[in-house]
Amino acid sequence: MYVDTFAAAEPNPAWQGTPQAPTIAFLGRLDEPRKGLMVLAAAIPQVLARHPGARFLIAGRGDAGRDDALAALGEHAAAVTFLGGISDEDKAALLASVDLYIAPQTGGESFGIVLVEAMSAGAGVVASDLGAFRRVLDDGAAGAVFRSEDPADLARVVCDALEDPAATAARRAHATTWVRHFDWASVTNQVEAVYEMAVAAGEAIPVRPDAAWRASRALRLLGEGGDR
Template identity: 65%
Template structure:
């Protein structure tokens, strides 16, 4: 099968959506499918051979974060050329209602189209504004996927229609097999606690964690907090908040995928203090796969991943005191911590890419079968293209 995947966000500073698309593409390629990904990327950004760069992106504030996207007539021409050359059996768009490559591809393309929705928002003025622009094109989407129940609810409430829920994937064994690193491994007297995320992005919740550190250290004086992620401003602000307690917090900077797996395999607790805007919680699944016990804010998406706290611990979102209390409780009871981590290890298998890829392929096959069944209804050029099973560019 020839699959074209469109990524709305730049690979210059990759995040959850980009990693999801990268891993899905590689999982499909491993199974023998031909995959091409179109994504923004600067000329000097290293990208795999299966990714075609759509050019430089510009930063745009979106969903409490900064998304790097590209849009406009010149970008549309690149999308049109990529579609024409690809002759894809299925076109898979991610976040097609965001002004991006995906929206352009939705406007331009015909044929079997699948769309994945990642965003989870209670209210979105941006989605309300953009809905009239994309509403006619949404009818071209043959199947919709949401990465979580929260993302599905956002789609239903803001766009109408429904979607099948297929979660983000993780290579579970990659994290399960990662080796622990001595410098990150805790002891009963000096347990280690990890945080991963963009340090200058408030919704990732680093201030919630740093404000909890003094109370954690009051009960567990030897505890060490390991903070990984980009953002000099966020690091400086965190150091200022920590004051005299800064010596117990080590800022690791940006870590590679391999280092991330090793870090999560080494620590006693992984903390996910996000305050909102999370539709799934992929890093929770990565930590669970690595054997770390997770302590997460009680966002709906996180509670579902942690089976309402059975496979980890939850605390009140944004509440540093409750976070500190929960961390101390977990550190003081290693048997209970191990029990919940064990349940997590069993739970994460449902998120392994072997399972997730099979679910995505089932959607592709259903769309292609429906396209073939309807192929004889019309005799215009686009209908003939659909019967051939590939995505044709509109004139």
């Protein structure tokens, strides 16, 4: 992804919070259990007990998941706004607007591109402690982590992030620099460097011409942004 696309996103005033009424976002398929919406739903009452003005903005498709979350929230559902599926432009605006982005996934995540998007847009990040997420968040330096599938720990970490804005700001500042490691420009340069090393070693370890051609084409396609 291109970091600057999210870094340049304009906040939406309707999605921005205040110290008394912070906004907290979730993005993901609502009816996919691994995305962790129900973990967040279970944590929301505990967050509201300490921050009664907090607002939760939930974006994603999946009516069944939304209905399950509403049932679990009960009287606390008034603090939650379901945005449905949103465009890429609105996703960037949402991440640029909120105080915190929550990634409560329970597994099956090989990378965590949405964390990179959230960091690029300037949101404070709170994520489950999956190995992939910890690596993207520089082992917690670029975002706070909680025990996966533990709503009480999620609520604790969210409240700590809201109640210690200096620590949250420090993580966001680190994320602004750290996230550049995942920009396509940096990734492409790293891939090209590896490819050049492989070519340079060709005399010692011969590379099949068709394999070299495929690698070269893959790099071109990466720069063009997709398959052709």
